[in-house]
Amino acid sequence: MNIFGFNGTKTFKPKRNVPEGSRQAELKRYADATLGTGNLRLAVQLPEGEDLNEWLAVNTVDFFNQINLLYGSITEFCTPQECPVMAAGPKYEYHWCDGVQFKKPIKVSAPEYVDYLMTWVQSQLDDETVFPSKIGVPFSRSFQGAVKTIMKRLFRVYAHLYHSHFQQFAELHADAHLNTSFKHFVYFVHEFALIDKKELAPLEDLIKTLLAQQ
Numbered sequence: 001m002n003i004f005g006f007n008g009t010k011t012f013k014p015k016r017n018v019p020e021g022s023r024q025a026e027l028k029r030y031a032d033a034t035l036g037t038g039n040l041r042l043a044v045q046l047p048e049g050e051d052l053n054e055w056l057a058v059n060t061v062d063f064f065n066q067i068n069l070l071y072g073s074i075t076e077f078c079t080p081q082e083c084p085v086m087a088a089g090p091k092y093e094y095h096w097c098d099g100v101q102f103k104k105p106i107k108v109s110a111p112e113y114v115d116y117l118m119t120w121v122q123s124q125l126d127d128e129t130v131f132p133s134k135i136g137v138p139f140s141r142s143f144q145g146a147v148k149t150i151m152k153r154l155f156r157v158y159a160h161l162y163h164s165h166f167q168q169f170a171e172l173h174a175d176a177h178l179n180t181s182f183k184h185f186v187y188f189v190h191e192f193a194l195i196d197k198k199e200l201a202p203l204e205d206l207i208k209t210l211l212a213q214q
Helices: 023-035 040-044 052-072 110-126 143-171 175-191 197-212
Strands: none
Touching: 040 175, 052 110, 052 143, 052 175, 110 143, 143 175, 143 197, 175 197
């Protein structure tokens, strides 16, 4: 089982840790502690007195790392032959466009799409003008819009995993990890209205079930 590589061609390492002593580092420790309680609704809430952008940044990095690991665990099953398009069931298909290298949407296989997506997200996280890591550097006015775009695209990986690879997760005894990660993701994007409802349609029934849970 290949945990970190995408089809053996490219390896993605988790985003570097935020600088020790920074507000984001303290928020990361707080997030880890609240997650440890098992109360995901509490875990996603903005801590009292904290900056919303700092909280969004910490959690965006965390979800990127989680999805990297989840997808990495099934790359041997997600191949251009098995998944020739990036789809979430028969009704939803995603084409890649980043506005820079690909100015118009292109149809690619699922592993190619995820490769492009993770490379793009990594570049966003590493861009100090988008995700400032230095103490005292303010977030730009476009920051929250960037987070919404990242979250919208990361959701598509969850949607593909559920529709095309859930059986493999079950066989690997990793379905509980997928479910917990996605539940955390759903609570977070719902708490801060980060993804339009229409974008969540491929997993609408599952999301309704998760949000109804206490």
